Amino acid sequence: MGSLQGDVATSPSLSSTGSSGSGNDNNAGGGGGSTGGVRIYACFAYGGTNSFECYEPGANRWRRVGGIPGVPDGHVLKGFAVVAVGESVFVIGGRLCRRDVADGGSEYHDTDVGVRADVLRYDVRRGEWLACAPLLLPRFDFACAPCRGRICVAGGLCSLSGARGTAAAEVYDAEENRWSPLPDMSTMRYKCVGVTWQGGFHVVGGFAESTTADASAPPGTPTMLHSSALERSSAEVFNCHRGVWEIIPGMWQLDVPPNQIVAVAGRLFSSGDCLNSWKGHVEVYDGELNIWSVMDHSALPDLSLLASSLPPSAQQLYLTMAVVDRQLYFLAGYEVAGDDDDTYRTVSLVHSFDTSAVPGIVPAWSSFQPKMDHEHNVEDGSKELFSQCCSVQLSS
Template structure:
């Protein structure tokens, strides 16, 4: 009797959203959605627990390990209804240390050991089965980051301290490259009091690299080269890719980082305008309103997941996915059939990729 091979696991993308409905009766608290690239299918998986109606968790990190998603830290906010049309404001309530784990197989949530330091808008990445976090903000209404860092061991369910970075940082991007934790940009200020000068040595254009073997941070003065923090950075193989900065999440193309030259360059063939207004007999519609954007690396492919408000008499939110193949023999961009949403929503953190 022949052996039966186990089914091949498919990589799927998980995202966290909250609603934008201004109606008092509508709960807009966080939920998790899953996108299947093999079928271009979206489905709503679960709600994030621990929130009262109309409480929202934002600016947290969501990463995957094995068959689980981890929700780490963040900022708890409450929905406030304004008088103006579509008026919603978010009132910050608390900076969180809470860490949650969602098992995608059993569909169950569990509480993990909390962070040692409450933080939001921080850098986060996974190395060798452990979760590393650094920087962020720990206080509401205080425009300064923190330099502390820590890592999580899921086997022991405990957070362990790491040496502090050389600069306080928030809205920084974290990514793993060659087994090291890279932290890019952010609103940064050197801890040692040194001041930077010149267009390419500003603290906000710097970065830091953590080597777990000798437990040291190396300060790099030209890792980002912009005064504006990065929006998102992901790794494919030995290359880092970015879609834009926190003021313009999509620059119209991907940029790739040359680690030797420490420069970001536009990727050939990656130019794409995913938001285009339709042409009518009376002229163009007003510009499409971008609502959310995030990118996910799968193999040699970069998935750009975006939502935008479709213009017209009754504006509707449309979710669309575009895939760019970064390999030398790739076919460039592939766009998938968009999905018209029933209501407004916004993304609350960057997505993560999980083997299902």
């Protein structure tokens, strides 16, 4: 079975596309201070094209890196994972869809094509894409997180037919460019979230089913599958030292899959679920009591209230969260009316929440509009978020 020890290294070269920009840009910007060498990456779509993009907090700058290699024109990739290890960003798995224009070009229709096992690595410093060994099991909508210099994945959907998750898990060793199987979870899950916390790889929530065997049934009797709020609200943790999975009942508590869960200074934070990426506040997890509670001074009914430049008619298009030091960075996009009533533009904003702010002394929330590599800092048309984001700290 796979080990979770070691450090990241290079992978076989694929091609050089995009640019990593300057190495350590310490211009005044979104976070200042220690954010000069930080990059935050996420994947979007404009029409029928995926776009790999980068936000630099130190320079308060947002730019497009380029497309995702191997995704054909007129196709988009969904349900994949984006995760950072060292100075590299990995794009893992996903569901490939053909995108056709409908309703006169204002709407798109997606048709599933296949489930991918492809793994790509983007070298942030060199601005270069590299091909990695593929997943042992093609999958999408799965849990993924770096753990001890490796990348762990678990759960997800492996087929376009039906909605039944998998219990299979595996781990990637970048130094050897190899995926190795981990023990199966006790539940089959998809739309679950992965986070490394207290040394263990946590697979939280999702649509889950457990297997139950009837001891009195004759041999060969099919195993019964059971799904309830008990399974969907639980988490499974891979204990790196013992090499086994452990169940935490009620860790998520809600019967709705989480959206993102991140670890900051030994604590877990969440801001929404798969139905609402922003629930109106930041929640922090108490492991001893096994409950989530509202973080002090985090409550905001709408994050757009932080931006005075947005018109009242602005609609939130996307929201994703990354960790930089002790701050939560929320990369948000808002749809605003264009020059005429029939066009729309996307305004990209960044909101940050300081998890260590002292109430009454340091404001917890701040908001800023990044400089863009587009005219007037706006983008024509609607922009779709197709991944969570991850942050990379470049060494000096």
